[in-house]
Amino acid sequence: MTHFPALPLQTERLTLRPYRADDAEAVFAIFSDPRVMRYWSTPPWTSTAQADEAIESDLRALDSGRHLRLGIERRDDGALIGQCTLFDIVAGCRRAEMGYALAHAAWGRGYMHEALQALLRYGFELLELNRVEADIDPRNEASAATLRRLGFQLEGLLRERWVVDGEVSDSAIYGLLRRDWAEARR
Numbered sequence: 001m002t003h004f005p006a007l008p009l010q011t012e013r014l015t016l017r018p019y020r021a022d023d024a025e026a027v028f029a030i031f032s033d034p035r036v037m038r039y040w041s042t043p044p045w046t047s048t049a050q051a052d053e054a055i056e057s058d059l060r061a062l063d064s065g066r067h068l069r070l071g072i073e074r075r076d077d078g079a080l081i082g083q084c085t086l087f088d089i090v091a092g093c094r095r096a097e098m099g100y101a102l103a104h105a106a107w108g109r110g111y112m113h114e115a116l117q118a119l120l121r122y123g124f125e126l127l128e129l130n131r132v133e134a135d136i137d138p139r140n141e142a143s144a145a146t147l148r149r150l151g152f153q154l155e156g157l158l159r160e161r162w163v164v165d166g167e168v169s170d171s172a173i174y175g176l177l178r179r180d181w182a183e184a185r186r
């Protein structure tokens with residue numbers, strides 16, 4: 001049984017697809033970049049083995065329905081430029097958390113907005129979610145702008161929730177309900 005039907009997802013410029021083993025080099029390049037990892041929940045990766053392990057773990061999670069992580073491939077040159085994820089899926093409450101990252105060179109062109117519109121549509125329409133949430137560092141302005149552009153509302157602040165490499169940081173919690181999303185699309 002497939003928990004995540006109808007993949008890959010296509011948008012105007014992008015293909016959102018499960019990772020392949022040969023994505024490891026591109027994935028490592030993204031997650032070893034301190035600019036991308038500044039507000040991430042782990043320090044920058046230091047070994048390509050971390051990319052191999054992450055890809056294997058993501059593929060197992062996809063098979064078991066645990067989480068949906070899709071690589072973002074730019075169609076015009078085939079480059080893997082990022083990832084977007086629905087994780088911590090709680091089927092009974094019809095909710096999931098969303099995460100995302102883009103290679104630094106791909107920032108500022110609307111790629112993530114385009115990718116997340118497709119991921120949210122998939123989550124609300126195919127997976128029948130009612131709520132998608134995001135937990136970001138309140139200092140992560142680019143991420144906050146991405147969420148606001150998609151219609152997410154800032155719902156609260158959880159203090160000192162993370163410790164990454166010895167640095168303590170807060171969580172800004174954003175939420176988008178299915179009805180907000182449907183209303184915005186009308």
Ligand SMILES: CC(C)(COP(=O)(O)OP(=O)(O)OC[C@H]1O[C@@H](n2cnc3c(N)ncnc32)[C@H](O)[C@@H]1OP(=O)(O)O)[C@@H](O)C(=O)NCCC(=O)NCCS
Pocket residue numbers: 035036037039040098099100101102103106107108109110111112113114135136140142143145146
């Ligand atoms: C969060 C992150 C994905 C945002 O990247 P981004 O490039 O700003 O987001 P988008 O791809 O949606 O692009 C939006 C930007 O492109 C511009 N843009 C250009 N063409 C566009 C288009 N066709 N459509 C929409 N926006 C477009 C927008 O104006 C906006 O720029 P602005 O914020 O300066 O106004 C990126 O900063 C990142 O990967 N950060 C590191 C990882 C991270 O922190 N993730 C979040 C934690 S979960």
